[in-house]
Amino acid sequence: MNMREEPPLPLEPLYALSDEQLAERIARAKVSLGESCVILGHHYQREEVYRFADLTGDSLKLARLASLRPNAAYIVFCGVHFMAEVADILSGPDQAAILPDLAAGCSMADMADLPAVEDAWRCLGEWMDVERLVTPITYVNSMANLKAFCGRHGGTVCTSSNATEVLKWAFAKREKALFFPDQHLGRISAYRLGIPLEEMALWRPGEPLGGLTEAEIRKARIILWDGYCSVHQMFQPAHVTLFRERHPGIRVVVHPECSFEVCQMADALGSTEGIQKLVRESPSGSKWAIGTELNLVNRLKGEMPDKEIHFLCPTICLCSTMFRIDLAHLCWILENLVAGRVINRIVVPPIEKEQARLALDRMLSIT
Ligand code: 13P
Ligand code: SF4
Secondary structure, three states: OOOOOOOOOOOHHHHHOOHHHHHHHHHHHHHHHHHHEEEEEEOOOOHHHHOOOOEEEOHHHHHHHHHOOOOOOEEEEEOOHHHHHHHHHHOOOOOEEEOOOOOOOOOOHHHOOHHHHHHHHHHHHOOOOHHHHEEEEEEOOOOHHHHHHHHHOOOEEEOOOOHHHHHHHHHHHOOEEEEEOEHHHHHHHHHOOOOOHHHEEEEOOOOHHHHOOHHHHHHOOEEEEOEOOOOHHHOOHHHHHHHHHHOOOOEEEEOOOOOHHHHHHOOEEOOHHHHHHHHHHOOOOOEEEEEOOHHHHHHHHHHOOOOEEEEOOOOOOOOOOHHHOOHHHHHHHHHHHHOOOOOOEEOOOHHHHHHHHHHHHHHHHHO
């Protein structure tokens, strides 16, 4: 896709520019790229980048929206690696998904890799007929090859907004589910479907038989991968208690990547899109404590001065990888595109793409 085999324009000189200068150059590059380029901004993006997004949303909404822009040859994803992979999977063959900084990964997605999941599948297979009894489900925050794994084993993908519905589908089909990489999303979603905690097991990759006994595996309806989001695990039950004591009438909404206890104590759970919708639609004067990444909470605070909006944690909880996407990287990508150079393209290999697409399509048909 790199039309001219010339080296990319360098990134380093852009760091000498002020935010205003970078913003001016980004705006100019956007005009010159026109409809050929669409910029997607996840809700956790820093404000100065977010304001250049043509489309904003949670991870899945963004990928879906991108697939509705067939004229855009370039999909610049201001988010993290797995999101750009999903954009590549769902977009057309002539579209390039681009991640402005290749180091913008997701620490939770990195907690499950294909060899470890295949090993778990093989171990479980020693005790039961996995293909008949177990549905593998991967949270969208995962590598494309795990989505492909789910595709070829009759499983699917879920997001933070549809995990319960997806699990319901899975349990109607097979007795058990293997859920990765986020144990918290899996636990709260299964619990809300009526599965008791005693029928959930935690699979610790690297330990023999995931650290479980045969009896625990046989009893489990859902086997949860021992993965979590380091940002959302910062929110603690004590924070919820404190806000309720200090701010009578406050409502607490958290992302389901928070711990089971925090999710159970909250008044509502929501994906990043769901949280925004809930707070925006609440009456003027409402009080909210929000348990998700700081950039999103600060944006809502700025947008709705008529509501009292608090960040649920006393310390700063930023997604440090998402934070890597800054004005310099965005400018660098766009100016290279203007110069005919496609850099930082995320390409999912064809077979993986086909199987991952199967898993994603299953999810789309369930929800
Ligand atoms: P959403 O899909 O709700 O945007 O969440 C993505 C994410 O990474 C939350 O930590
Ligand atoms: Fe991954 Fe957590 Fe960042 Fe979301 S907030 S992208 S789960 S590290």
